[in-house]
Amino acid sequence: MTPNTVVKPIGFAIATILALALPWISPNLYYLHIFTMIAVYWILISTLNLLVGFTGQLSIGHVGLLAIGAYTYCLIAPFGGEWPYLALLAGGFIGGLIGLGLGLPSLRLPGFYFAMVTLAFGLIVSELALAEQWLTNGSVGLEAPSLPAPFNTQTTFHLFVVTIAAVITLMTWNLSRFMWGRAMISVRDSDVAAMSVGVSIFRTKLTVFVFSGVTAGIAGGLYAASQSYITPDAFIPDLGMFFFTAIIVGGRGVIVGPLIGTAILAALPEISGPFQRYGVLFNGVALLFVVLVAPGGVSELISTIHNRISGKGRRPAAPADLDVLKTIITGATVHVG
Amino acid sequence: MSVELEVRDVSRKFNNVAAVDHVSLTLRRGEIHGLIGPNGSGKTTLLNLISGFYPLNGGDIHLDGAAISDTSVRYRAGMGISRTFQAPKLMLKLSTLDNAMLGGWQHTKAGFLETAFGLPRVLNEERSIRNRALAAISGIGLGGDVDVKAEQLEHSAQRFLEIARAIVSRPKFLLLDEPAGGLSVGEIEKLSQIIAAMRDAGVGILLVEHHTDFVFRICDRVTALHLGKVIASGPPRKVQSDPDLIRVYLGA
Amino acid sequence: MLLIIVNGLALGALYGMTAIVYNMQFSTSKVLSFGAGQYAMVGGVIGAYVTLHLGYPVWLGLLGSLASGAIFGWLSEFIAIRRIVRTSDDHLWILSTLAFATIVQQLTGIWWGTEPTPFPRVFEQGYAGVLDQKFWLPILTAVVMAGAIDIFYRKTMTGKVFLATAEDGLAARARGIGTDNVRAFSFALSGLIGAACGFSAGQLTFVNFALGSTLGLGGFVALAVGGIGSNAGGLIGGTLLGLLISFTSHFVGSQYQNTVAIGLLVLFLLFRPQGLFPKTFLRHV
Numbered sequence: 001m002t003p004n005t006v007v008k009p010i011g012f013a014i015a016t017i018l019a020l021a022l023p024w025i026s027p028n029l030y031y032l033h034i035f036t037m038i039a040v041y042w043i044l045i046s047t048l049n050l051l052v053g054f055t056g057q058l059s060i061g062h063v064g065l066l067a068i069g070a071y072t073y074c075l076i077a078p079f080g081g082e083w084p085y086l087a088l089l090a091g092g093f094i095g096g097l098i099g100l101g102l103g104l105p106s107l108r109l110p111g112f113y114f115a116m117v118t119l120a121f122g123l124i125v126s127e128l129a130l131a132e133q134w135l136t137n138g139s140v141g142l143e144a145p146s147l148p149a150p151f152n153t154q155t156t157f158h159l160f161v162v163t164i165a166a167v168i169t170l171m172t173w174n175l176s177r178f179m180w181g182r183a184m185i186s187v188r189d190s191d192v193a194a195m196s197v198g199v200s201i202f203r204t205k206l207t208v209f210v211f212s213g214v215t216a217g218i219a220g221g222l223y224a225a226s227q228s229y230i231t232p233d234a235f236i237p238d239l240g241m242f243f244f245t246a247i248i249v250g251g252r253g254v255i256v257g258p259l260i261g262t263a264i265l266a267a268l269p270e271i272s273g274p275f276q277r278y279g280v281l282f283n284g285v286a287l288l289f290v291v292l293v294a295p296g297g298v299s300e301l302i303s304t305i306h307n308r309i310s311g312k313g314r315r316p317a318a319p320a321d322l323d324v325l326k327t328i329i330t331g332a333t334v335h336v337g
Numbered sequence: 338m339s340v341e342l343e344v345r346d347v348s349r350k351f352n353n354v355a356a357v358d359h360v361s362l363t364l365r366r367g368e369i370h371g372l373i374g375p376n377g378s379g380k381t382t383l384l385n386l387i388s389g390f391y392p393l394n395g396g397d398i399h400l401d402g403a404a405i406s407d408t409s410v411r412y413r414a415g416m417g418i419s420r421t422f423q424a425p426k427l428m429l430k431l432s433t434l435d436n437a438m439l440g441g442w443q444h445t446k447a448g449f450l451e452t453a454f455g456l457p458r459v460l461n462e463e464r465s466i467r468n469r470a471l472a473a474i475s476g477i478g479l480g481g482d483v484d485v486k487a488e489q490l491e492h493s494a495q496r497f498l499e500i501a502r503a504i505v506s507r508p509k510f511l512l513l514d515e516p517a518g519g520l521s522v523g524e525i526e527k528l529s530q531i532i533a534a535m536r537d538a539g540v541g542i543l544l545v546e547h548h549t550d551f552v553f554r555i556c557d558r559v560t561a562l563h564l565g566k567v568i569a570s571g572p573p574r575k576v577q578s579d580p581d582l583i584r585v586y587l588g589a
Numbered sequence: 590m591l592l593i594i595v596n597g598l599a600l601g602a603l604y605g606m607t608a609i610v611y612n613m614q615f616s617t618s619k620v621l622s623f624g625a626g627q628y629a630m631v632g633g634v635i636g637a638y639v640t641l642h643l644g645y646p647v648w649l650g651l652l653g654s655l656a657s658g659a660i661f662g663w664l665s666e667f668i669a670i671r672r673i674v675r676t677s678d679d680h681l682w683i684l685s686t687l688a689f690a691t692i693v694q695q696l697t698g699i700w701w702g703t704e705p706t707p708f709p710r711v712f713e714q715g716y717a718g719v720l721d722q723k724f725w726l727p728i729l730t731a732v733v734m735a736g737a738i739d740i741f742y743r744k745t746m747t748g749k750v751f752l753a754t755a756e757d758g759l760a761a762r763a764r765g766i767g768t769d770n771v772r773a774f775s776f777a778l779s780g781l782i783g784a785a786c787g788f789s790a791g792q793l794t795f796v797n798f799a800l801g802s803t804l805g806l807g808g809f810v811a812l813a814v815g816g817i818g819s820n821a822g823g824l825i826g827g828t829l830l831g832l833l834i835s836f837t838s839h840f841v842g843s844q845y846q847n848t849v850a851i852g853l854l855v856l857f858l859l860f861r862p863q864g865l866f867p868k869t870f871l872r873h874v
Contacts, residue, residue, distance in 0.1 A: 058683060109858065112621045112683050116809050120851040123806070131844035171453035178463050180452045182439045185428050193426035196388065197506055198414035198443035207449050237802070241691060248684060253430055277699065284691030291685045292672060296430070320527050322534035324476035328469055329507055329538040 011256075012173070016166045023155040036158045036226060038266045039165045044219035045243050045262050046165070046172050046255070047212040052244065053252035054176060055208050056188025057106050058115045061122030063240035065102075065213055067129060069095045069220020070230050074142040075135070077225075082148055084225070091221040092214040099213015103206045122240045129232040141231030144224040161222055168215055173255055184208065185253060238280045242266070245283045249290045251297025261298070340366045340401050342387070342418065342510050342541060347396035349379075349386055356382040358565035359396065364510055364541040369532060371556035371573070372545045375585060379565040380545045381423065384512050387543070388420045389413045415443050417509030421516060425495040427502075429488035434467070436487050436498055437474050440505030441466035466505070473501040477531065493524050500531065510541040517548050529555045549586075553577050561585075591719050593839050594832065599724040599793055600807075601824075601831025602731035603629070606786035607808025608815060608823025609734065613779040615817060616755035617772045618674060620682045624665050624690040626805030628783025629790060630798060631693065632658045633708065634701050636788045637796045640709045647711055654788040655781050662780020665689050666773045674772075690801065698798040708791025723792035730789035731827075734782055735820050751775060806847065807834075810854045816864025825865065829853070 018025070022035050044066055051057045069091035076087035102121060106114050129136045136142065146152055151160045175181055186194035187204050194201060224230050242265055250261030265286065269279030294301045342364040349357040357379040364370050372380050385391050387398060389410040397406040400416055408416075419440075427436050445466065447459040474483055477497050482490060490498060496516055503511055513532070517525050525548070532555060536542055546552045552559060553573040561569040561582045569579035576582060610625045636654035639645050645653075669685040712722050742748040754761040754771045762768050787800070794800055808823075810830050815822025830853055837849050857864065 056680065058680060060687070105855075105858070108862075111680055113813070113858070115623075115683055115687070116806065117851070117854070120806055120847055120854070123847040124851060127844055127847050131842060174455040174459075175449070175453050178452050178455075178459055179438070179442055179445045179447065179466065180449060182428070182431070182435055183442055185431060185435075186439055189428045189430070190426040192390070192422070193428075193439075195390075195410040196414055196420050196422075196426075197440055197502065198411050199439075200411055211449070211453075241687075278695075281692060281695035281699065284688050284695060287684060288669070288688035288692060291681055291688060292668075295676070295681055300430075318475075318478040318480055320478045320531050320534075321476040322530060324472050325504055325531065325534050326538040328473050328476065328504055329535060329540060331507060 008173075012166075012170070016162070019162045019166070020159060022162075023158055029154060032154060032158060033226075034267060034270050036154070036161055037223075038263055039158070039161045040219050040222045040226060041243065041246075041266060042259060042262050043161070043165050043168055043222065044212075044216045045246055045258060046169050047208075047215040048243055049247050049255065049258045050172055050175060050184060050208050051212050052247045053254070053258060054181065054184040054188060055205060056252075057103075057205065057209075058111055058244070059102070059118040060115055060240050060244045061102075061118030061120070061237075062212070062216055062243050063235050063237065064118075064122040064125035065095050065098060065216035066220040066223060066239070067125045067232075067235035068098055069217035070144070070224040070235070071129065071136055071142065071220075072217065073221035073224045074144050074230060077145045084145055084147060088218055088221040088225075091217040093217070095217020095220065096210045096214040099209045099211075099216065100206060102213070103209030106205055106209070107202060119237065119240070122235075122237050126232045126235050126237075129235070136232070139231060139233075141229050144227050144230050146228075147225050157226065161226075164218070164222070169255070169259075176255060180204075188253075238283075241280065242283055245287045249286050249297055251299030254297075254299045257297050257299030340509065340541075343399040344383075344387060345396050345399065347383070347386055347398065348394045349382055349391055350394050355565045357386060357562075360560075360562065360565070360567050361396075362560045362567070362570065364543055366509060366541040367536055367539050368557045369536050369542045369544055369555055371552035371559040372543060372562065373547075373549050373552050373559060374562035377564075378562040380562055381514055382565075383562070384420065384514055384543065384545055388418060388512055414506070417507070418512070419503040419506050419508035419510070420512040421496070421499040421503055421514055423514045423518065425492075425499045427487040427495055427498060430486060432484050432486055433474055433479055433482045433490065433498055434470055434484065437470035437501045437505050438466050440473075440502035441469060443506060470501070470505050473504045474498075477501045477504070478527065493520050496520065497528075497531075504535070508540055510543070511535060512543045512545070514545050515547060516544070517546060517551055525551060593835050595719045595724045596793075597832035597835030598828060599727045599831070600834060601811075601828035602727040603786055603790050603794070603804060603827070604807040604811040604830050605824035605827030606727075606731050606734060606782060607804045608811040608827055609738065609820050610779045610783045610786075611808060611812045612818060612820055612823060613738070613775050613782065617751060617758075617768070617775040618666075618670055619758075620670055620674070620686065621809070621817075622665065622669070622686040622690075623683070623805060624669070624686050624693065624801070625779075625783070625808055626803065627690050627693045627801035628658045628661055628780040629787030629804050630697065630801035631661050632784025632787030633791045633794070633796045633800060634697055634787075634798070635784075636791060637706065637708050638701075641707075647709060650709070651711075651788055654784045656784075658780040658782075658784020658787070659777045660780070661693065662783070663773055663777040665780070666776035670772065670776070671769065690805070694798060694801050701796070701798055703798055705795035705797040708796050710792070711789075727786070727789045727793060730785055731824060734785060735824055738782075738820060747774070803846075807850055810850045813854055813864060814857050816866040816868065818868030819864070819866040822864055822866035 023032055026032060044062060048062050051059055072091040072094050073087045076090050077084040080086045105117050130138055151157050183199045183204055186199055187201055191201055246261040246265050247258040250257030265283060290297055344362050347357060347360050360383060374380050386393060393406055397404055405413055445462045447462055452459050474480055477500060479494055479497060516528055520528060532542060544552060544556060556573055559573050559576040560567055561576055563585045568581045569576045607626050611621055614620060614622055632654040635657040636650045639653040640647055640650035669689040673682045673685050714722055742752055750766055750771055754766060754768050758768050807830060811823050811827035814826030814829060830850060833849050833853060834846050837845050
């Protein structure tokens, strides 16, 4: 039992309770709106993190999936009557399908090619949102119905979003700490090693892409529900850049880092008022800084310092225990199941 | 019928140059088969053909009598053919334990959503693979480094960790690609003990190596390649004194 | 009809020149940079700044434009590439060049503004329809550039050093070639080419802080269509893309530019991933 197995669940519980309690901690409605938006973004980023940080697929075009989810919600919700939740799920479903499509080129293309294709995907979605007026109403945009009671106030909507975010965070955390997490990272670090232990690169990549597409679609629906109107220029490539940067700055292969990265990168330009127009510039600077100074992201920087302080070191290699090795191979004493 | 991995008349060309040219050999469980030859003789290519990284241009490969020539790397891993790499391929940011546990992937059945919700089967599988990996790590002599990131391990420890990962997968056949490269004399001794122990546990081992004396000392059978062709094959003592082999190695 | 073709050829020249920028950087660094389109943007902005804001003659604007491109080229190597190529992480240069491109674009947007602004006439000429300089200037620049680079590679010592580094960096270093300097020089040169592209494009595209990402994507498509390493291929790929975009803009609608570009890219990646003119020395490992 390492301290981690105790610390992490407690940290998760405290963070969730704090996030849920925000409407009472900070009654300022503007700040509450920002926090709700951070939670919406996190629903997308937390699973994009599985893709970028764990599986190593550099998608900078997830803003396209957000847009698809948002438009799906706006188009379907009016027919749902009292049940616009179905529209959220529909956004997730279509997001998953498109996510699968976006994942296919990742099976063949090297990193830069794939990053370019995802960037172009984001551009195409906003281009089509502008062009296909019969569906999207072009630059005028679509009206976005808010959720019905009891989630029609800002406070209850916040609770709804944070609850979904917490569930999805829990899911990504489970995925990261069990065998699937190792499989994803093996695809990122050495596809050759992954194959040699029997990991299917095809299945791993596409599954994560679908999962990421589903939650991005749901996040899109929630994004729309939080606004009264959506237009194509809400889904600029800079937003995709922000999702991506939050993960890299926070650190690849961890969950807390990108969460903090999301909160900081999203909140800073908003809170700092006059610097709002520097938001994207700030993303670029943060990304460059991290890549040059701490390629593992902020979380690796912290863990390196932590290790140095706690003096976690290596011990010299010991002789082999041959009997143990034999029993593992023959399966004699190692209990399975 | 005996459990064996049979390579029959296998060929592979790169840019019309035959890297492996009509090679046959048989791996039996509980036997160490050495594969020697100078640089560029096709040793690693042959290993890649057996583990499925390259398709064959000719010949076929049988496992227990069934053809596996057209199957994927992943399928062959699932059938118990495991391997290590010349340059260790590890997840450098993960711990020694996580790296070894990856070897247990094919023994887990939990799906994506099952894992996401942390259902009981996931926890059980996790526990059993963890125990097996912990045992393999301490068995291979890296017990002090369980929580250390792989990137902080010395080169030799990384080699042993790859073997531990392979052991966790409980292979029927293990293909070792120059495992003694960069190891000290003491470490090579430890390596040969480990290889012998795996053989005793019933694993069939293909040992691709430069260090010929090491190969001749521990192998039950040796095949020598030169320019993609088999030039000598048989028990170590016989191959050792083969005139063709001596000529190749002395460069005459 | 003729206007559509000429417009397509001019657009294609811009994509082709950007493909040349990609090629020149890739040859010495094995890096495909997200910033490849930004030098044209910088070159256009500086050209307009020197002439329209400071009131200097056009030839000084061109000089300033080329100088700024070369400086930014060198800077991008120094900041985003030099330290990265020493690490073995494949993904890092994607991130560093993406970050650099974003910073350059955003700084320009903040300083210059985000609205497209007009570019001065380079030659005194009334509007001449299909023969207007806004069309032939980019085309001429692209052809002259490609020719000059070809001569540079074949006739000059520096060019030969470039080729040696491109074919085998390790061997070049063993022969005493300072590969770091070669790479820096190739980036400066590629920045200069990009700036020339941007200067010649000014009247066609207007001065626009977002031009860099448009050209970055279009140039990449041209590159993939032509085959990495081939400048002629890049020009042909660019022309193909330019014509396609020009025709769809006219007959279907100008909103589909990226869709067309990426459609062409996907077609090639599916059916001819090595491009039209693959270079043999670029065997994948």
